[in-house]
Amino acid sequence: MIRFGLRLAVAGGREAVTRLVVVALAVGLGVGLLLATLSGINAVNTQDARYAWFNPGVQTTPVNPTDAVNPMWWLARPDFFDGQEIGRVDLAATGPVSPIPPGITQVPGPGQYYASPKLSELLASTPATELADRFPGHQIGTIGPAALPAPNSLVIIIGRTPTEMSRLPGAFEISRMQTAIDAPRAEGFKLVLAVVAAALLFPVLIFIGTAARLVATRREQRFAAMRLVGATPGQISKMSAAESTAAATIGTAIGFGAFLLTRHWLAGIPFTGVPFFPSDLSLNLADILLVALGVPAAAAITSRLALRRVQISPLGVSRRVTPRPPRAYRLIPVAVGILELAYFDGRRPHTTNGQVVAFLSGMLVVMAGLVVAGPWLTMVGSRLVAIRSRRPATLIAARRLADNPSAGFRSVSGLVLALFVATVAVSTITTIVANRGTNRSGNSATVMSMMYPPSGRNAPTSVPGSVTAALRATDGVRSTVTVHNNPDQPPPDAAPPTVVQRRGGGAGRGLPEITGTDLPGLVSCADLTRTPSLGRCAPGASVAYVDPTFQIPSAATQNQPSSKITWPTAPESVAQLNQLPLLSLSVVTDGSKSALEHTRTVLETAYPTSQQPPATDDDFSVDASNTLTSWQQLANVAILTSLVVAGCSLAVSVAGGLAERKRPFSLLRLSGAPLALLRRVVTLETAVPLLAVAVVAIGVGFLAANLFLRAQLQYTVRPPGIAYYATVAAGLVACLGIVAATMPMLRRMTGPETARNE
Secondary structure, eight states: OHHHHHHHHHHTTHHHHHHHHHHHHHHHHHHHHHHHHHHHHHHHHHHHHHHGGGOOOSSOOOSSTTSOOOOEEEEEEEEEETTEEEEEEEEEESSTTOOOOTTOSSOOOTTEEEEOHHHHHHHHHSOGGGTGGGSOSEEEEEOOGGGOSSTTOOEEEEEOOHHHHHTSTTOEEESSOOOTTTOOSSTTHHHHHHHHHHHHHHHHHHHHHHHHTTTHHHHHHHHHHHHHTTOOHHHHHHHHHHHHHHHHHHHHHHHHHHHHHHHHHHHTOOTTSSOOOGGGSOOOHHHHHHHHHHHHHHHHHHHHHHTHHHHHOTTTTTSOOOOOOOOGGGGHHHHHHHHHHHHTTTOOOSSHHHHHHHHHHHHHHHHHHHHHHHHHHHHHHHHHHHHHOOSHHHHHHHHHHHHOHHHHHHTTHHHHHHHHHHHHHHHHHHHHHHHHTTOOOSOTTEEEEEOSOTTOTTSOSSOOHHHHHHHHTSTTEEEEEEEEEOTTOOOTTOOOOEEEEOOOOGGGTTOEEEESSOOSEEEEHHHHHHOGGGOEEOTTOSEEEEOTTSOOOOTTTTTSOGGGOEEOBOSOOHHHHTTSOEEEEEEEEOSOHHHHHHHHHHHHHHOTTOSSOOBOHHHHTHHHHHHHHHHHHHHHHHHHHHHHHHHHHHHHHHHHHHHHTHHHHHHHHHTTOOHHHHHHHHHHHHHHHHHHHHHHHHHHHHHHHHHHHHHHHOOOOOOOOHHHHHHHHHHHHHHHHHHHHTHHHHHHHTSHHHHHHO
């Protein structure tokens, strides 16, 4: 029977071969997307592992105390260049068996460093005064991929002496490198990734199932005829499984081939904010077996379920009755998923894995619930359309949908899930960006460096003349502002400075004003007068209290520009100010790349033990911006991929439905129905279930996103921008465009010869 079933797959002439090819290509596309999703998950985990060695923790001890491991001095800190973050690691071995960072063959000695390939290119192409002069010594090698999160990562490992390292603030000794298990890259990233992966897998699995059911009605008729001539149910099952498995196996092979051919291209897509190495997009044995065996097995099971009427009776196909209408209890899974998400509002699990299980399961239940509830919603929508129908096309489409709403919804189920995914992704990212995306509001042309800690009583009282001369000789540098230590500074755990809101008139209406003496720095008002972008003093003041970054850590002022802040007056005189230890130095430039980078290099060279690297306001927020970009890229991938998969699923479903109904449509044409009427029927059969369920899917998406945000981040969902509504409109228009693309098939398949030959 298996051999006979394989012969049937191609024995029907051109139609059978075409059916086999179409099913194989459709399954191949779905398998390719499935493999890309699974390999993407593995790639993100691999990328996460490569971040771990940057963060080895504190004062670690050897795993085995009997091992002779020499500690290594370690300090990882950021540096910046042209809006990009450089991962800088200073280290010093204390013996011959100190741990070695990944990606290099030996610990660099004093005056030596390793650089990543991308940073090596920048060092070679950028003037030394803007970049290379920051790093002591010379380059002795290139950091390998094992230590680089991405091909374009900027990383440098600098060797120093133990004595030098002991003087660097924040440096400590380590005895081993960190692993990915010990330090995941970012809190919540695995949770976001898990939800995105589920959002991608659901439409892909639905698409594979749709492809496996292609022209199921025609196969039912053929197998029913075999039952009439004596074939047993077991023989029918074997032949059906063989035919479906053959097409799915060919499609699976096509999908593996397509994935391998496009892997290098996929690796270059920065859907986490940075590209991958091609080798990161890998498949483990479990992934390969799951897809290679699971897809053909699922196709066989789907085929078996599709032929259940033939198994009951050989006349089961011709003796069709109206299926039992779906009931309202189909809404229960959606309600269960929403209740599960609502349960964790205020009860969020403390571990990342616990959060993944809690929120991912809730999202999966909601998505499955939408699929289960779809036929009932389609039936309700079709009945409403039938009540208000005034034209034959509307009535035919509504009655057919009411007769078999499951078949009508099946064609648009992928698009409905895509709309749910788009709603959750866009509203979640929009809310996160609204709450985290604008935390700083200073001058991006000003380079600031915290050279000494606020309690550093042994710091010098002035900037060396050589540093001042180097800054003045830099093209684009306009002025400098030195901040001195406040002798009455508060303890580290003191409350933040008090902020009051002006209520007076004039130019100062509504601008923040600082009160209190708990700011850590003091500045000359003459310097502020020359640099109005950093704020201003009260009238008549000569010295003012300031924050070293010229920002106020208060929610009331975080979005206010520094130039609008009036700093409180300090009692010290200028002469007393000049006797106080230095705290920080800010250099105002014209904003050009050359001026910014040259200034950075001068400050880093002059103050190698600086508490904070020279950076602009934009640099301070680069890490948060990268995280938001990563989440935005993941959301975009989920939206675009799910829409593409849903569109393919719709095309396959509509084309398959036309093939199954070509005889009824041809009879309608013979009875006088114009072709335009049939086109309207096909369009309405797609539009009604899509619109009926899409409204519910979008509403449930906003609700699910709000519950997730409240439980995970204590945010309330923000309405998305115009881009979301444009995406939804584009998806609906694309849906109608896909249906319109199948209309030429309707003319060819419903001619008089079809009714005669059938």
